[in-house]
Amino acid sequence: MHYLLLLMLGLPLAALGQDSTTEFTQEQLIWFVKKYHPVSVQGALFLKEGESTVRKARGAFDPYLFTQLDQKYFKDKTYFSILNGGLKVPTWYGVEVKAEFEKNKGLFLNPENKVPLSGLWKVGVSVPIGKGLFIDKRRAILKQAKLFAESVQAEQQKLMNDLYYDAIQHYWKWVGVWHQYQIYVESVQLALTRFNAVKQSFLLGDKPAIDTLEAFIHLQNRMMDRNQYQLLYQGATLEMSTFLWFENNTPLEITDSLRPPVIEKINLINAVSSDTLETFLTQLEATHPEMQLYRYQLTSMKVEKRLKIEGLKPKINLNYMLLNEPSGVDFINGLSSQNYKWGVEFGFPLFLRQQRGDLQLTQLKMQKTELGQQQKLLELQNKVKDYYNKQISLQEQVVLFTGVVNNYRRLLQGERQKFNNGESSLFLINSRERDLIQARAKLIELLVNFNTARMGLYWAVGRLY
Known part of the structure; x- marks a missing residue:
């Protein structure tokens, strides 16, 4: 020493x-x-820990680049080759913006996967109109x-x-x-x-x-x-x-x-x-x-309570994408409301026992904390x-x-x-x-x-x- x-x-x-x-x-x-003093230095590390926690949480809203390739060859034949990739951009309001490119070919390709030879561009959004509209886990x-x-x-x-x-x-x-x-x-x-x-x-x-x-x-x-x-x-x-x-x-x-x-x-x-x-x-x-x-x-x-209340709502996600074939024409101008793909995703638990239990536990935890606050x-x-x-x-x-x-x-x-x-x-x-x-x-x-x-x-x- x-x-x-x-x-x-x-x-x-x-x-x-x-x-x-x-x-x-x-x-x-x-x-x-x-x-x-070491404890004083440790206290300064708390602030850095808080900044890192926020940075980590913001990562859930980072744009997500993805790609998937699935091919099958048998006896010198191309059964299928499915390529799909793109970019997903989550937003604060729960809406997810998507841009994808799909190019598929093969002798035994599933008809629903058939696209033009040059491929297919897709641009659209996924919008929660039930659970997740006002708040979600992210x-x-x-x-x-x-x-x-x-x-x-x-x-x-x-x-x-x-x-x-x-x-x-x-x-x-x-x-x-x-x-x-x-x-x-x-x-x-x-x-x-x-x-x-x-x-x-x-x-x-x-x-x-x-x-x-x-x-x-x-x-x-x-x-x-x-x-x-x-x-x-x-x-x-x-x-x-x-x-x-x-x-x-x-x-x-x-x-x-x-x-x-x-x-x-x-x-x-x-x-x-x-x-x-x-x-x-x-x-x-x-x-x-x-x-x-x-x-x-x-x-x-x-x-947390708002999130649990949101869990009582049914899951209803609306998906809509505009389609466009790659060509010499400008991509944006080539988009047409006549070419699109859409769908609705629905889900709802019949008894809501897990959701109601989670909400009740959160309310009880809040009551205990409020009592502790008054006592303190x-x-x-x-x-x-x-x-x-x-x-x-x-x-x-x-x-x-x-x-x-x-x-x-x-x-x-x-x-x-x-x-x-x-x-x-x-x-x-x-x-x-x-x-x-x-x-x-x-x-x-x-x-x-x-x-x-x-x-x-x-x-x-x-x-x-």
Whole structure:
């Protein structure tokens, strides 16, 4: 596996309009995911699949060139030689245009196959005036193929919406554990400084030996906490690195040279307003990719239903062809209404059990899909409201707990002043520091949860991509 330092990738960072700094933002992550992630590339293939499906369906309307030669020779005699070829052109309206040439000869040729020695040209049409007049299988398949080509765009949007949110969740987890890790790195440094100061005071005879032991135990505990968060940070870094790719399917890895935004920038983000929520809920049925997929399914089923209804009609095909003998005369001008061939093809199943069963199955499938559509819309609406409530509640908790952290910080400052005046103890200083450290770590957790819930709201309405 190739490991590259993201910071050195000047082109992608410049494409985002950002300087090559050690700060790695959510926008930069999404840029990499959108441009290079294998799932993102797979989403682009969906669009090509839709185009290929339409192209395949259009093939049913391609002109069809055909020829058939049937000969029999026996005992040096030509029993018959039948040659028939031509061109068939299907049209969107169900009419099939035909142009054929027939040349037959032989001693024992069937009388109905006799044509002039130079052959016989035939030009005409085949028109369905019963089943297939308004829609047939070819037209239905093409309509459904076009719907599929449109639906793959919604499928791509759904795929990318899920991918973005998955990446964003891992990003904020990485942001959170990095900040918490830094808090415990700082706490170890404070404990080490205090231990050295207490040890020096002991050597000077100002502190008892028990104080050095207490300071050392606090240092050990904080080192344990730091190591624990260091492991969590390393795990979160590896998890987020799975979303980072570069050209030629090159996997990337977050290195120690990259850092998330500082805590002050994270605090500037506001929750989604209630007015925006109402807009999201109003537009949810029309804009969410999963609801779009349901609409495409139902529209495709309506096309199928029309085809099944058409199957209840009798098959009545009218065939008419003008005939002309090849000669020096212009072919078109040589055509005459006096020379023609026509016929009617009729067919109708007496009980229509297969056709009625197919129609009923399609109607039942549509009903099930409509029920699923209603259920999915309700689920999405509730999910949107849930994420909205979470981010509002978490924003209030962040504001409240920011005050708690500030109060803990003032308590620690006051306790230090008392300690310097000889009115407090090392135990109380450590206790105040521990409370402040835990409060700061909790505030980071709340900030991470708030930003995850806020982005979760955009994911729930299908608007991350």
